[in-house]
Amino acid sequence: MLKILIADDHQIVRRGLRMTIDAERDMRVVAEAADGADVPALVEKHKPDVVLLDLQMPAQNGVETLQQLRPDFPGLPVLILTSFGDDAHIYAALRAGASGFLLKEMGGDELVEAIRGAAKGRPQLHPDIARKLMARAPMPEDPFESLTGRERDILKLLGRGMSNKEIALELALTEMTVKGYVSDLLAKLGVSDRTQAALMAVRYGLVRAEEL
Known part of the structure; x- marks a missing residue:
């Protein structure tokens, strides 16, 4: 049984995510947070397998929360929840150690499959977000030259x-x-x-x- 922690400042979003997740036989929501500042303590207490983390929250946003989590929980899968037009901090979240990015507009089936994939260590990048990141990420012309x-x-x-x-x-x-x-x-x-x-x-x- 996968244990999921949800962090989002909108109660209606948390409720919808919980309903979708708890309807599955192999996962359940063990904790919710309305702000990123509460996440580290909840992770320590509930030991979730995957964290769903809203990128934009009022007191402490997703990037700041990731930066706070990573030293103590380096292997914890953290999936960033974001809206399609909210790309200002996506690249920063990637550098902070996000395990993947999910659109809030995505369907329930996509969500639970992304959670299962993240729990297995698979990167989760929604195609639309991947294209945004590809356009922004500064990389050399041939980054694979040194690879065997x-x-x-x-x-x-x-x-x-x-x-x-x-x-x-x-x-x-x-x-x-x-x-x-x-x-x-x-x-x-x-x-x-x-x-x-x-x-x-x-x-x-x-x-x-x-x-x-």
């Missing part, structure tokens, strides 16, 4: 949202070997997490945004 052929293969699969276990099965490698390759390619690309690497894979044509 095997690292490129793994980056393609990582960009398609596969977990280390799934990549290992696809390429007939051990999961530990894949983990080592992922760490190496993240270092070579100069990014801190799988979501940023997936974005690069999309921007430079290794995968299409729709495959995320």
